[in-house]
Structures are given as C-alpha cells and as structure tokens.
Amino acid sequence: MIQHPATARRTSAPAAVFDWLDEAAELRARAGLTRTLRARPAQDPVLDLASNDYLGLTHHPEVTRAAAEAALRWGAGATGSRLVTGTTELHAELEVELADFYGVEAALVFSSGYAANLAALTALTDPDTLIVSDAYNHASLIDGCRLSRADVHRAPHADPDAAAAVLAERHQPRALLVSDTVFSVDGNAAPLTGLAAAARAHGAALLVDDAHGLGVLGAGGRGALTAAGLAGEPDVVATATLSKSLGSQGGVVLGPRRVIRHLVETARTFIFDTGLAPAAVGAALAALRLLRAEPARAERAREVALTLAARLTDAGLRASEPDAAVVSVRAPGPEQAVAWAAACRAAGLAVGCFRPPSVPDGYSRLRLTARADLTDDQIDLAVRTLSVTAPLG
Numbered sequence: 380m381i382q383h384p385a386t387a388r389r390t391s392a393p394a395a396v397f398d399w400l401d402e403a404a405e406l407r408a409r410a411g412l413t414r415t416l417r418a419r420p421a422q423d424p425v426l427d428l429a430s431n432d433y434l435g436l437t438h439h440p441e442v443t444r445a446a447a448e449a450a451l452r453w454g455a456g457a458t459g460s461r462l463v464t465g466t467t468e469l470h471a472e473l474e475v476e477l478a479d480f481y482g483v484e485a486a487l488v489f490s491s492g493y494a495a496n497l498a499a500l501t502a503l504t505d506p507d508t509l510i511v512s513d514a515y516n517h518a519s520l521i522d523g524c525r526l527s528r529a530d531v532h533r534a535p536h537a538d539p540d541a542a543a544a545v546l547a548e549r550h551q552p553r554a555l556l557v558s559d560t561v562f563s564v565d566g567n568a569a570p571l572t573g574l575a576a577a578a579r580a581h582g583a584a585l586l587v588d589d590a591h592g593l594g595v596l597g598a599g600g601r602g603a604l605t606a607a608g609l610a611g612e613p614d615v616v617a618t619a620t621l622s623k624s625l626g627s628q629g630g631v632v633l634g635p636r637r638v639i640r641h642l643v644e645t646a647r648t649f650i651f652d653t654g655l656a657p658a659a660v661g662a663a664l665a666a667l668r669l670l671r672a673e674p675a676r677a678e679r680a681r682e683v684a685l686t687l688a689a690r691l692t693d694a695g696l697r698a699s700e701p702d703a704a705v706v707s708v709r710a711p712g713p714e715q716a717v718a719w720a721a722a723c724r725a726a727g728l729a730v731g732c733f734r735p736p737s738v739p740d741g742y743s744r745l746r747l748t749a750r751a752d753l754t755d756d757q758i759d760l761a762v763r764t765l766s767v768t769a770p771l772g
Contacts, residue, residue: 434677596703708746711771723745
C-alpha cells in the first residue's frame, strides 16, 4: 500500500512536528540574526549604555526603597485583574500623579508598555477605522495595528504630508494617526505638530507612543506632547512606559477622561491581565516624584546624548543626531554589529545591538542610551571603546 505524502507527514514521529524550527534557526544563523539570552549579575562591572534607564533612577535608593515598602504593604503581586482585585490605592495614586505631570485629564496603568499600546490600538479602533501608522513605529504599535481589525496604511517615515494625503482619501468614518514620538532605533523625534495638524485637518485622532520622550523631552521631562504644545488636547492620546525614565516596570495610557473610561470597559489587555505588581507601582511613583523634584535630570540626559553623538562623529563613526536620549551608530552588517557589541562588552562597555527585523530600514546598529547620571570620564570611556573596537567597512 502506497501512503499519501500528506498522510505520511501526519503520522511521522512526534518529535518531527518541530523539525521546521531547526530549519528556521539555521536560516537565522546564516543571516547573522541569532539571538540569545544572557543573565547579568546584580552588580555588573561593565558601563551600561544598553538599558533604557535614562535618568539613572533604577537603583536610586528612594526608588528601590519605595518598591520594597510597596511589596511589604500590598504583597508581591496585584493578585488579579485591575477590575477584580488588582487595583490598589497605590495604583490610583500613581495614575492621578501621572496624569497631572503629563498634563492630561486621566491616566490608566498597564502591566507593560506593550500591553498599553495593544489596548489603545484595539479599543480605539474597529473595522470602520483607518489607521495611518508610521513605517518605523515600534513593534508593539505594529502588533496593535494587526490586532485592531481596522484598515491599516503604512505611511512613509516622519512625513505629515504623506499621512495627510492618505487621510484625505479615506472612506472610513473614523481615523487614527499613529506614531512614536521618539523612534527607538536612531532617537529621532517625530514631527508632532505637523502630524497633529494633518490629523485635525482630516478629522482623525492622534495616538503617540511617548516611551522614549517621557522623562527626557519637554519642560522637566513632561514628555514630547508638552514639548510640542499638544499636552491635554482633546483629540490626542499618548502611551508610555514606566520602565525607561521612571526606572520601574509597566505602561500607561494618558489622555481625555472619556478615552480612559472606554479603555477600562473595553481594552482586553486591561480587563483580562493581572494588574501591575505593587512594587513596580511604588517604584514608578517614587521615580516620578524624584523627577518633579529634580527636573534637571531630563536636560542632563539630552546633553549627554548630544555630547556622545558629536564625539562619536568626530571619531569617524556614523552616529545619529539625537533628539532625545538615544544615540545609534551604524554597523556594516548584522554579523559585524554582533561582533562589535561583543567586543565592547569584553572591553567593559554594554551597548544595544539592533538588527533586522528590529530596524525597519535594514541597517544594523549599535544603540547607546545617554543616561543623566553618566560622568565625563564614563563618556570618555564609551567613545574610546566604541572607536577602538569598531569593525572595518
């Protein structure tokens, strides 16, 4: 009896069902796209320019003490979804202070920035909505667009005129223009005033991810919308993370009160997700209060970024011009980027390594985060290390 090929596949050895994973891994390895986990010690001796701890608050004693006190008082976990048992008085306190600091009516905290973006994009759109999304938007925004059931148009990067042209031709009754405020790979800022004008001219709402702007841009680090004069506008919504400038964990949506009410009642990543752990809430709240008390931290982070970029460029490297606290340096290719990052670590410097598909333009980079607490000597070390380990090409 001759067995049909499809039947043969269905009756193969149990382990064979995942053979295709090995083939996919081999293809990634050939393309220089293998990724691995590396566990770091609590006290890593290398100079850290890979994390998103822009203001140097993750290990600040007031922040860590607040995290410990919150865990002791409220427990190790939130114990349930925010709508059941996962909302503590501490969550509510953080949301009030975040909204006040950012200059909006209300805020809603999520377990991550990723979850916040999924919530905003899926709850504020439907099949009768057109989403116009910047080509370089973060993966969480892209995934939110995919889950939204809306008609999604991928617009040219940082181009308000192109976005306006798409919005002008739409047939859907609703539209949402979506962009990062600071793009996470090169650190360039979106043209927010132009995007807001394009959205408003065509009856669209504007949704921005301010993950890399909160704590760095605007007066006292109040974010990119404050810097652009758009904070508190009735047709603008922002998302952000608590894991970068605020040194903690979690995400937040900030905007009009009716938007936040709608998310509470409809956003699946809010309704069906366990609430943010109290320790993270306490840490974020303490960090926010430190930023209020020490607004110069935001300006210092921007200064460090500009200094790093200028000095790396003077050293002959292809560094980006930062608008916030992210600086990237081009590498000849993905394999060279990995080797360069490894050489930096061996020399005592930790940097990020970004390769496709994390980089939408296909150019591999090392990414540096300019922390407010970096000293001049540490900046010297970073520039020197990157220069002497740089690959040819």
